[in-house]
Amino acid sequence: MTRDMTLDEFRTRQAETKRCAILEGAQRVFLRDGYERATIQKIADEAGVSTRTIYKHFDNKEALFIRLIREAARAPADVCDPGSLCCDEPPAWALRRFGMDYARLVTGDAWRDLLRVIIAEAGRTPGLGGALFEHGTCPYADAVRAYLVRRRGRGLVEIPDEKLAATQFLSMINGVLIWPRLLMNTSAPGDDELAAVVESAVGVFLARYGA
CATH class of the missing domain: 1.10.10.60 (Homeodomain-like)
Known part of the structure; x- marks a missing residue:
């Protein structure tokens, strides 16, 4: 001392x-x-x-x-604060921001390793998977949903189910990025590869919802 x-x-x-x-x-x-x-x-x-x-x-x-x-899934506070983005922010910009941070999370070594342990224990201790979802995916999904709700409130978009839309957006990212890391033990992709995946997800999302 x-x-x-x-x-x-x-x-x-x-x-x-x-x-x-x-x-x-x-x-x-x-x-x-x-x-x-x-x-x-x-x-x-x-x-x-x-x-x-x-x-x-x-x-x-x-x-x-x-x-x-919770330590592995800790997200930037300004990204996952549901009130961090004004509804006037361009949707492509906002979705890229959320998408890139989420992509970095789900391709990290800590996330991959914990996911492997959780899958192995899912039948015996299902609460572990719920914790991963609660502390990892949910903050991002909630932030995207809140952004879409605010845009709808201003009459800028018509999305019948913002929660479903937010989940679909994140699923387009983790569906491409998680499985190679989890099953084939590939190296973590660089930012250029992450950006390409996120950009594709943003394009599909905007084509569907025109957010």
């Missing part, structure tokens, strides 16, 4: 350091052993902490895994 740091600040920093070590250790254990065979003791050994320390930060194994999902 330095002279400029209060005791409370020192304790907070120590707690955050341990929390990060726990998450890093948990990720390695989950990816190595799978969710079912992972234990709090294994995670403690991997992280170099006690099981008691883990339980100070997380209630159980599932809470730990869901925290990993």
